[in-house]
Amino acid sequence: MSDTTSDPTASPEKAPAGDLLKPARLRVLLRHLAPHWPTITLGAVIGMIATVTFLWTPRVVQDVIDAVMLGTPVAGYVTLLAALTVVGILASWLSWIILGRTAETVVFDVRRALVERFVRGRVLQVGARPAGELVSRTTSDSQLLSAAVSSGFVSIVNGAAGIIGTIVLMGVIDPVLLGITLGAVVVFGGVMAALMPAVGRHRAKAQEAIGHMGGELEGSVRALRTVKVARAERRRVDAVLTHAGAARGHGVKAVKAEALAYTFAFGGIQTAIVVIIALGAWRVSSGYLSIAALVAFLMYIFNFIGPVMEFAEALSSLQSGLAASARIIEVEQIDTEPQTAPAASSGTAGRTADPERPVLEFDGVTARYSEEGEDVVRDLSIAIPRTGHTAFVGPSGAGKTSVLSLALRFLDPTSGQIRVDGVPYADLTPAQTRARFAFVEQDTPVIPGTIRDNLLIAHPEATDAQVAAVLDTVQLTEQVAALPEGLDTSLVSSSVSGGQRQRIALARALLANADVLLLDEATSQLDGRTEAAIHAAIAEAATTGAVVTVAHRLSTVVDADRIVVMDGGRVRATGTHAHLLATDALYGEFVEAMRIDTPDGAREPNGGREADGDQDAAREGELVGATAH
Numbered sequence: 001m002s003d004t005t006s007d008p009t010a011s012p013e014k015a016p017a018g019d020l021l022k023p024a025r026l027r028v029l030l031r032h033l034a035p036h037w038p039t040i041t042l043g044a045v046i047g048m049i050a051t052v053t054f055l056w057t058p059r060v061v062q063d064v065i066d067a068v069m070l071g072t073p074v075a076g077y078v079t080l081l082a083a084l085t086v087v088g089i090l091a092s093w094l095s096w097i098i099l100g101r102t103a104e105t106v107v108f109d110v111r112r113a114l115v116e117r118f119v120r121g122r123v124l125q126v127g128a129r130p131a132g133e134l135v136s137r138t139t140s141d142s143q144l145l146s147a148a149v150s151s152g153f154v155s156i157v158n159g160a161a162g163i164i165g166t167i168v169l170m171g172v173i174d175p176v177l178l179g180i181t182l183g184a185v186v187v188f189g190g191v192m193a194a195l196m197p198a199v200g201r202h203r204a205k206a207q208e209a210i211g212h213m214g215g216e217l218e219g220s221v222r223a224l225r226t227v228k229v230a231r232a233e234r235r236r237v238d239a240v241l242t243h244a245g246a247a248r249g250h251g252v253k254a255v256k257a258e259a260l261a262y263t264f265a266f267g268g269i270q271t272a273i274v275v276i277i278a279l280g281a282w283r284v285s286s287g288y289l290s291i292a293a294l295v296a297f298l299m300y301i302f303n304f305i306g307p308v309m310e311f312a313e314a315l316s317s318l319q320s321g322l323a324a325s326a327r328i329i330e331v332e333q334i335d336t337e338p339q340t341a342p343a344a345s346s347g348t349a350g351r352t353a354d355p356e357r358p359v360l361e362f363d364g365v366t367a368r369y370s371e372e373g374e375d376v377v378r379d380l381s382i383a384i385p386r387t388g389h390t391a392f393v394g395p396s397g398a399g400k401t402s403v404l405s406l407a408l409r410f411l412d413p414t415s416g417q418i419r420v421d422g423v424p425y426a427d428l429t430p431a432q433t434r435a436r437f438a439f440v441e442q443d444t445p446v447i448p449g450t451i452r453d454n455l456l457i458a459h460p461e462a463t464d465a466q467v468a469a470v471l472d473t474v475q476l477t478e479q480v481a482a483l484p485e486g487l488d489t490s491l492v493s494s495s496v497s498g499g500q501r502q503r504i505a506l507a508r509a510l511l512a513n514a515d516v517l518l519l520d521e522a523t524s525q526l527d528g529r530t531e532a533a534i535h536a537a538i539a540e541a542a543t544t545g546a547v548v549t550v551a552h553r554l555s556t557v558v559d560a561d562r563i564v565v566m567d568g569g570r571v572r573a574t575g576t577h578a579h580l581l582a583t584d585a586l587y588g589e590f591v592e593a594m595r596i597d598t599p600d601g602a603r604e605p606n607g608g609r610e611a612d613g614d615q616d617a618a619r620e621g622e623l624v625g626a627t628a629h
């Protein structure tokens with residue numbers, strides 16, 4: 001692992017979607033098929049038994065008619081006919097169940113692999129795609145893939161066996177009539193071969209459009225309030241429907257090509273049947289063919305439609321499956337985070353932390369989001385002490401959130417080193433690193449589930465008393481108690497206010513009791529009174545551990561033991577509020593922008609806590625200029 005020098009978006013086997021050649025797609029299909037070979041083979045063999053019984057049946061019918069004509073006993077033939085029919089039906093049914101069951105298992109396996117990839121994937125790579133598209137990959141593409149890998153392959157084999165067997169048996173009965181049949185087959189096959197690639201192409205484009213539609217729809221629903229207030233419903237509907245329309249357009253083209261292919265197939269076979277009946281009658285009257293043989297031949301012709309259709313449908317589902325596998329390959333190119341640390345390392349487990357050593361160190365760290373992009377953090381060297389509150393401030397886009405992303409390994413440095421307890425990140429897995437942190441992210445999303453699920457996610461063993469304590473800290477006790485199901489009330493983001501969401505996120509982070517608490521503008525949506533209580537909790541946390549905030553409000557900043565002013569990805573100045581006010585013009589501008597008097601000016605409620613003159617002065621208002629959201 002080269003944490004300090006890696007390209008953050010590098011992917012070992014990355015290939016643009018357009019370069020995904022068919023062999024690669026086929027490999028994906030075969031890979032998903034691999035664990036199911038024994039069952040698929042069993043299903044295919046049983047399906048083949050059905051095919052053989054259906055191929056055999058006309059021959060026995062021929063024997064029955066011959067026996068009747070010759071006046072010999074028919075009972076044996078009739079019994080054989082009945083046995084063939086029963087075996088054929090049972091074998092078809094069994095093969096259907098075995099293959100259908102396998103198909104469902106394949107869908108499940110593909111979905112599990114995709115979900116694992118999304119959840120365990122690198123944050124930046126997963127985040128680069130609209131969530132709706134990821135959902136569509138997991139739902140519909142996996143379904144298409146499975147149909148192709150299970151029934152598709154087997155139907156091709158069975159269909160081909162049925163076609164070849166029928167041709168051979170027809171040849172035994174009458175090569176001339178077979179010649180006419182083959183003529184029809186060649187025309188049909190040619191039309192199929194010409195049209196099926198187009199069907200596949202259009203199906204692929206339709207599926208791609210459905211993915212984009214999912215992305216647009218998910219984004220529109222997520223921003224529904226904004227959309228409505230902007231009175232942009234029509235435009236959003238149109239944007240979604242553009243993709244739906246494209247899917248329909250490609251779907252219609254695929255259907256037209258399929259209709260042409262199948263009409264040719266049916267028409268060809270019907271025509272061949274008429275010609276064969278006419279020619280067959282003539283050959284019977286001329287003595288070249290017995291009536292029984294003609295009947296058997298006609299039965300083969302009618303039976304022929306079955307394997308031909310099976311073969312054609314299997315080709316079509318294979319086409320769709322190949323297209324789906326191309327999109328699944330794209331998902332499989334999302335890198336998953338390493339689950340194990342280099343062999344030499346044992347992580348930080350068992351190490352006694354040196355109380356004098358900073359808990360977190362950035363050493364000449366530079367980072368960017370993409371190879372072509374600009375550096376967003378430049379040569380950052382900073383040590384976060386084991387206890388105390390460090391606040392990052394600076395203009396929007398200065399790189400404050402990126403510093404937290406580096407600490408949490410969502411973003412990797414292009415140069416420099418980050419250490420936790422003196423251990424370089426390169427020696428730890430992301431999970432080992434993150435075990436040291438609790439984090440409240442900017443948007444504070446809720447996790448699907450109950451309030452309790454949301455609180456316990458980082459510390460599932462927390463006791464009821466601990467949960468009650470953090471709820472009290474974030475002043476949610478009464479609100480949760482008032483809910484009919486209390487902590488077990490299901491939480492969907494729309495049912496809680498922004499401030500409540502933020503408080504739940506804070507409670508979750510406090511409950512984790514981590515060495516380093518990272519808060520990205522975690523109090524931006526709180527009212528003054530709640531905020532004061534939260535500040536008290538943050539100050540309390542800073543006495544036993546490290547607290548790092550990206551500060552939005554000046555009231556957060558003035559509490560900090562150390563303020564880091566960032567600008568253009570660099571640290572511009574570091575110090576206390578008073579020191580920075582006296583020495584850094586940009587910091588002074590922030591304070592000026594809020595029109596507060598310093599150091600002896602207006603006071604902001606601070607939850608009853610004492611503060612020095614500087615801090616009191618600055619508590620009022622927000623660092624609007626710093627992070628203009």
Ligand SMILES: Nc1ncnc2c1ncn2[C@@H]1O[C@H](COP(=O)(O)OP(=O)(O)OP(=O)(O)O)[C@@H](O)[C@H]1O
Nearest residue numbers: 124369376395396397398399400401402403626627
């Ligand atoms: N996922 C991303 N992909 C590409 N660029 C990004 C990404 N996230 C942030 N950036 C860019 O990195 C730079 C720093 O962003 P960052 O979010 O760290 O700034 P910030 O100081 O936290 O800003 P704000 O106060 O507005 O949140 C910005 O130019 C931003 O456009």
